[in-house]
Amino acid sequence: MMSDKPTLPKATRRTFLKGAAATGTGVALAGAAKAEGDPLITEVQSWAQGLGDGVDATPYGLPIQFEGDVVRRNVEWLTADTISSINFTPIHALDGTITPQGCAFERHHSGAIELRKEDYRLMINGMVDTPLVFSYEDIERFPRENHVYFCECAANTGMEWAGAQLNGAQFTHGMIHNMEYTGVPLRTLLEEAGLGAAGDLSDKWVYIEGADASSNGRSLPMEKALDDVLVAFKANGEALRMEHGYPVRLVVPGWEGNMWVKWLRRIEVMDGPVESREETSKYTDTLEDGTSRKWTWEMDAKSVVTSPSPQSPITHGPGPMVISGLAWSGRGRITRVDVSKDGGKTWETARLAKPGEKMALTRFYLDTEWDGGEMLLQSRAMDETGYVQPTKEALREVRGENSIYHNNCIQTWWVKPNGEAENVEVS
Amino acid sequence: MMSDKPTLPKATRRTFLKGAAATGTGVALAGAAKAEGDPLITEVQSWAQGLGDGVDATPYGLPIQFEGDVVRRNVEWLTADTISSINFTPIHALDGTITPQGCAFERHHSGAIELRKEDYRLMINGMVDTPLVFSYEDIERFPRENHVYFCECAANTGMEWAGAQLNGAQFTHGMIHNMEYTGVPLRTLLEEAGLGAAGDLSDKWVYIEGADASSNGRSLPMEKALDDVLVAFKANGEALRMEHGYPVRLVVPGWEGNMWVKWLRRIEVMDGPVESREETSKYTDTLEDGTSRKWTWEMDAKSVVTSPSPQSPITHGPGPMVISGLAWSGRGRITRVDVSKDGGKTWETARLAKPGEKMALTRFYLDTEWDGGEMLLQSRAMDETGYVQPTKEALREVRGENSIYHNNCIQTWWVKPNGEAENVEVS
Numbered sequence: 001m002m003s004d005k006p007t008l009p010k011a012t013r014r015t016f017l018k019g020a021a022a023t024g025t026g027v028a029l030a031g032a033a034k035a036e037g038d039p040l041i042t043e044v045q046s047w048a049q050g051l052g053d054g055v056d057a058t059p060y061g062l063p064i065q066f067e068g069d070v071v072r073r074n075v076e077w078l079t080a081d082t083i084s085s086i087n088f089t090p091i092h093a094l095d096g097t098i099t100p101q102g103c104a105f106e107r108h109h110s111g112a113i114e115l116r117k118e119d120y121r122l123m124i125n126g127m128v129d130t131p132l133v134f135s136y137e138d139i140e141r142f143p144r145e146n147h148v149y150f151c152e153c154a155a156n157t158g159m160e161w162a163g164a165q166l167n168g169a170q171f172t173h174g175m176i177h178n179m180e181y182t183g184v185p186l187r188t189l190l191e192e193a194g195l196g197a198a199g200d201l202s203d204k205w206v207y208i209e210g211a212d213a214s215s216n217g218r219s220l221p222m223e224k225a226l227d228d229v230l231v232a233f234k235a236n237g238e239a240l241r242m243e244h245g246y247p248v249r250l251v252v253p254g255w256e257g258n259m260w261v262k263w264l265r266r267i268e269v270m271d272g273p274v275e276s277r278e279e280t281s282k283y284t285d286t287l288e289d290g291t292s293r294k295w296t297w298e299m300d301a302k303s304v305v306t307s308p309s310p311q312s313p314i315t316h317g318p319g320p321m322v323i324s325g326l327a328w329s330g331r332g333r334i335t336r337v338d339v340s341k342d343g344g345k346t347w348e349t350a351r352l353a354k355p356g357e358k359m360a361l362t363r364f365y366l367d368t369e370w371d372g373g374e375m376l377l378q379s380r381a382m383d384e385t386g387y388v389q390p391t392k393e394a395l396r397e398v399r400g401e402n403s404i405y406h407n408n409c410i411q412t413w414w415v416k417p418n419g420e421a422e423n424v425e426v427s
Numbered sequence: 428m429m430s431d432k433p434t435l436p437k438a439t440r441r442t443f444l445k446g447a448a449a450t451g452t453g454v455a456l457a458g459a460a461k462a463e464g465d466p467l468i469t470e471v472q473s474w475a476q477g478l479g480d481g482v483d484a485t486p487y488g489l490p491i492q493f494e495g496d497v498v499r500r501n502v503e504w505l506t507a508d509t510i511s512s513i514n515f516t517p518i519h520a521l522d523g524t525i526t527p528q529g530c531a532f533e534r535h536h537s538g539a540i541e542l543r544k545e546d547y548r549l550m551i552n553g554m555v556d557t558p559l560v561f562s563y564e565d566i567e568r569f570p571r572e573n574h575v576y577f578c579e580c581a582a583n584t585g586m587e588w589a590g591a592q593l594n595g596a597q598f599t600h601g602m603i604h605n606m607e608y609t610g611v612p613l614r615t616l617l618e619e620a621g622l623g624a625a626g627d628l629s630d631k632w633v634y635i636e637g638a639d640a641s642s643n644g645r646s647l648p649m650e651k652a653l654d655d656v657l658v659a660f661k662a663n664g665e666a667l668r669m670e671h672g673y674p675v676r677l678v679v680p681g682w683e684g685n686m687w688v689k690w691l692r693r694i695e696v697m698d699g700p701v702e703s704r705e706e707t708s709k710y711t712d713t714l715e716d717g718t719s720r721k722w723t724w725e726m727d728a729k730s731v732v733t734s735p736s737p738q739s740p741i742t743h744g745p746g747p748m749v750i751s752g753l754a755w756s757g758r759g760r761i762t763r764v765d766v767s768k769d770g771g772k773t774w775e776t777a778r779l780a781k782p783g784e785k786m787a788l789t790r791f792y793l794d795t796e797w798d799g800g801e802m803l804l805q806s807r808a809m810d811e812t813g814y815v816q817p818t819k820e821a822l823r824e825v826r827g828e829n830s831i832y833h834n835n836c837i838q839t840w841w842v843k844p845n846g847e848a849e850n851v852e853v854s
Contacts, residue, residue: 041548041560041692048640052538059498059514061529062487064669066543071486087486094664095609096573098525102488103665111479116493121468133468141747143794146523146780182522213475236663237521238530242491265468320568353573367570 062102069093072103075171078159086153087243088174091304091326092311096353097148097178097361101235104177106243107153107257109214115263117247120211122189122231126268127204129194136247139231142184142192147230147253148360150328152176152299154256154283154405160392161403164412164423168311172411172423173304176328178361181251183232186225190269198269201226207274208250211265218259219273220252224297228253231264254330254359255297256405258283288400299330301389302408303337303364303381314419318372323350327362329383334362336382341368343376343412343426344391350379375415376426392425489529496520499530502598505586513580514670515601518731518753519738524575524605524780524788528662531604533670534580534684536641542690544674549616549658553695554631556621563674566658569611569619574657574680575787577755579603579726581683581710581832587819588830591839591850595738599838599850600731603755605788608678610659613652617696625696628653634701635677638692645686646700647679651724655680658691681757681786682724683832685710715827726757728816729835730764730791730808741846745799752777754789756810761789763809768795770803770839770853771818777806802842803853819852 063070072087089105106112117136125131153175159165166172190206198204204222209215220229230251233240240246245262252259258278273279273295284292305325308314314321327334334356338347350364364379381389392409399406414424490497499514516532533539544563552558580602586592593599617633625631631649636642647656657678660667667673672689679686685705700706700722711719732752735741741748754761761783765774777791791806808816819836826833841851 038548038560040546041550045546045638047540047542047690048638048642050538050640052535052540052639059500059530060489061499061531061668061670062489063666064541064673066541066673067666070665072488073486095571095661096607096664098607098663100527100663100665102529103486104488106488108479111477113474113479114491114493115474119467119472121465123468133465137743141743141749143778144522144749144792146790180523180525211472211475212479213477215475234522236525236527237523238497238527239490239494241488243488246491246493263474316564316568322568322571351570363573365570 070103072105073170075166086175088170089177090170091174091176091306092169092309094306095324095363097326097363098236099177099179101179101238101241101244104179104244105153105175107175108212108243108262109216110212112243113212113263114242115211115247120247122248122264123266124189124193124269125266126207126270127198128190128269129197132193134189136233139184139189139233139248142188144182144184145230146180146182147251148178148180148357149251149253150176150178150359150361151251151257151260152328152330154258154296154299157302157407157409157411158404160409160411161396161401161407164425167423169304169306169309170311175257176326176361179235180237181230181232182234182237183230183251186229186231186250186267187227189231190225190267195269198222203271205270205273207268207270207276208259208261208264209266210245210261211263215265216258216261216278217274217276218261218278219270219276220259222269224252224255254299256283256299259297283405285399285405286402288402290402296406299328300406300408301327301329301331301334301381301383301387303327303379303389304411305339305377305379305413308377308415308419308421309413310421310423313421314370314415316419318370321368321370323366323368323377325350325364325379327356327364327379327381328360329381329387330359331387332358332384334381335384337362337364338380339364339366340378340380341375344378344410347380356384372417374417376424377413377415377421378410380410393427497530499532500597502593513602515597516604517597518601518603518733519596519736521733522751522790524753524790525663526604526606528606528665528668528671531606531671532580532602534602535639535670535689536643537639539670540639540690541669542638542674547674549675549691550693551616551620551696552693553634553697554625555617555696556624559620561616563660566611566616566660566675569615571609571611572657573607573609574678575605575607575784576678576680577603577605577786577788578678578684578687579755579757581685581723581726584729584834584836584838585831587836587838588823588828588834591852594850596731596733596736597738602684603753603788606662607664608657608659609661610657610678613656613658613677613694614654616658617652617694622696625649630698632697632700634695634697634703635686635688635691636693637672637688638690642692643685643688643705644701644703645688645705646697646703647686649696651679651682681726683710683726686724710832712826712832713829715829717829723833726755727833727835728754728756728758728761728808728810728814730754730806730816731838732766732804732806732840735804735842735846735848736840737848737850740848741797741842743846745797748795748797750777750793750795750804752791752806754783754791754806754808755787756808756814757786758814759785759811761808762811764789764791765807766791766793767805767807768802771805771837774807783811799844801844803851804840804842804848805837807837820854
């Protein structure tokens with residue numbers, strides 16, 4: 001249990017379930033005997049006797065009816081007004097790293113708007129050589145790039161500052177998604193307008209606005225604007241969904257989701273930040289003494305066990321099981337994830353499904369044995385900067401308990417002997 | 428035009444559209460003047476004045492109504508019977524590499540069946556130490572992996588053996604998709620059953636069957652079965668769709684789609700291939716002399732320009748444009764893609780959006796200038812084995828014209844001065 005390497009090296013995988021059965025831990029392994037008596041495999045079933053449904057009637061397919069619970073969900077009391085809402089990704093039911101657009105979280109401040117490509121315009125103005133207005137088609141004519149990035153709302157896990165409040169990974173950590181974006185570097189469009197007029201770029205900013213009623217204006221330092229920001233028009237290969245900013249949104253890798261302005265309308269080059277509503281009354285972190293941390297754009301390294309979790313209990317007996325979760329960092333690659341079954345006393349290093357990629361979700365697995373007893377499950381992410389995800393206790397010591405945003409603490413699920421799990425805190 | 432490096436190095440990108448405008452090629456670039464007169468950017472629009480739609484009513488989201496044409500399509504005359512059908516991916520309208528499940532091609536031989544996880548069983552029998560039957564939950568308890576792979580039907584581009592027949596990349600090349608799969612290596616399950624009884628594995632095979640009425644049985648050499656084949660239950664993070672084999676399908680990287688058996692029911696270890704219906708009367712390649720190539724499992728390197736193409740015409744005037752397409756190889760990584768505008772006389776090397784990945788789609792771009800004249804657009808893929816995608820002429824010389832399957836020839840689109848494109852052959 002204290003091992004720092006994957007716990008199921010290939011040598012032990014050969015007799016994985018059989019081994020468990022042989023030691024009498026009660027794995028419901030279906031063997032030859034069961035095969036003989038199980039009509040689901042020995043008898044011809046109804047679905048093998050007729051013609052199944054075609055899919056011609058559903059040219060754009062949806063999940064099968066049996067997966068009807070794998071959907072976005074909101075928490076009605078979470079937003080004070082009736083205008084805005086948050087719809088969380090069902091991360092407890094997903095695997096791998098890509099989030100399908102259909103169930104990818106969305107947060108809006110004044111509704112999701114329907115904006116036709118033909119009506120779309122993007123203005124670049126302010127301290128530029130030539131103010132420009134681009135149509136959708138103009139943007140498509142510039143060299144484009146593809147990148148997979150996570151987008152996390154700054155308020156993700158925000159309710160947990162006040163204690164273990166929301167009983168499910170979807171609600172505690174589901175304001176995140178991870179998609180393959182296609183878009184034009186913002187740098188390309190800024191250089192098209194010309195940055196000579198801006199002079200020294202090191203102290204310049206851009207102000208970004210959306211076309212919806214909230215406009216959701218945010219200030220972005222020029223250094224980031226010229227680095228890896230994308231003016232994106234596709235996600236996972238297809239057009240952005242309405243609720244993700246169709247037809248064009250900003251992609252700001254590693255930085256808080258609110259800056260990923262949807263229905264992108266205007267980018268103004270300025271000699272300082274605007275200090276807009278969205279970066280003063282919101283999206284700053286109120287500390288114990290009442291002062292606020294501002295410009296906290298980068299999402300620190302974080303992780304969560306997605307299964308088992310309150311919405312994804314263990315439904316089998318003791319024996320082999322996979323503990324799975326997600327890790328990410330706004331500062332680069334995830335290099336390691338540890339998992340604890342005893343509330344952080346001892347740790348095992350999880351297996352990363354693939355080497356971590358910059359500012360993208362990393363899937364981790366701990367292939368392990370469950371003894372049937374209770375567990376206090378935690379995960380702890382590390383990124384390439386050497387940063388280690390902190391405990392909630394450590395985070396509260398620094399930030400106090402007035403915050404809403406940027407809670408990247410270690411999450412604990414109390415898994416009970418009956419396989420159910422609950423959101424708890426350990427001290 | 429004869430250059431073998433990307434044609435738009437960074438130095439020339441700075442004044443990309445402006446440069447074009449300055450040379451008088453007629454790019455509809457919206458500049459400051461246009462900004463002053465364009466009410467879509469200067470006036471407050473209706474969508475910025477009210478509350479847009481929420482998405483609470485659509486917990487599983489669909490594409491916005493304006494993208495209603497980005498759907499799977501079939502070609503009614505393509506399949507002789509009314510039982511089976513093919514629904515093609517709209518690759519002409521997609522970008523990046525990931526295919527959303529909702530519009531990912533599907534081919535079935537007797538309909539798509541609705542099979543509950545609770546009713547799911549997978550038997551492993553034949554020359555194994557212990558025949559086993561796994562439930563869905565059993566499979567989830569083994570160590571799992573994540574990989575992005577393309578799946579291409581052996582009949583993709585099959586109609587084009589007879590000439591330039593289908594007018595659109597969706598129909599000529601749309602029997603392909605590319606998803607991130609989560610699953611358990613088939614090797615793990617075979618070793619769980621025990622392969623000692625099979626003796627020397629080098630001449631052994633597995634026979635794979637689906638649970639639908641067609642059963643779609645296929646023989647697979649043991650070497651491949653123990654290599655990279657996955658017993659997969661998720662695609663792009665979520666459960667497989669019904670039409671993609673929910674709840675479990677086989678993933679056979681780089682090999683023809685028919686072997687990716689859906690609704691996977693049984694895997695039998697055998698001392699030879701079965702020579703089943705699906706690998707004799709179908710999925711063999713009839714040559715000029717009437718004999719057949721069989722066991723043509725690997726999908727050779729191939730590519731196609733997806734835009735512009737017949738369903739994705741050029742809608743702007745001369746000047747900067749992006750020519751985009753997809754390349755893939757069942758034998759490993761794509762290392763290079765060339766694009767020709769003159770029917771194969773001269774070639775330019777395209778930019779790969781990312782380094783090629785093994786048996787996964789690679790997106791390529793040629794950032795170029797359109798002179799407003801006609802083009803005979805082609806793309807030519809190369810893979811890490813050194814293989815070069817052949818012309819249709821070269822392929823016909825070797826295979827004759829009786830084939831249906833495994834047509835990986837270079838495709839030609841005739842782009843006309845009005846921007847429309849047509850499927851043609853060049854000689």
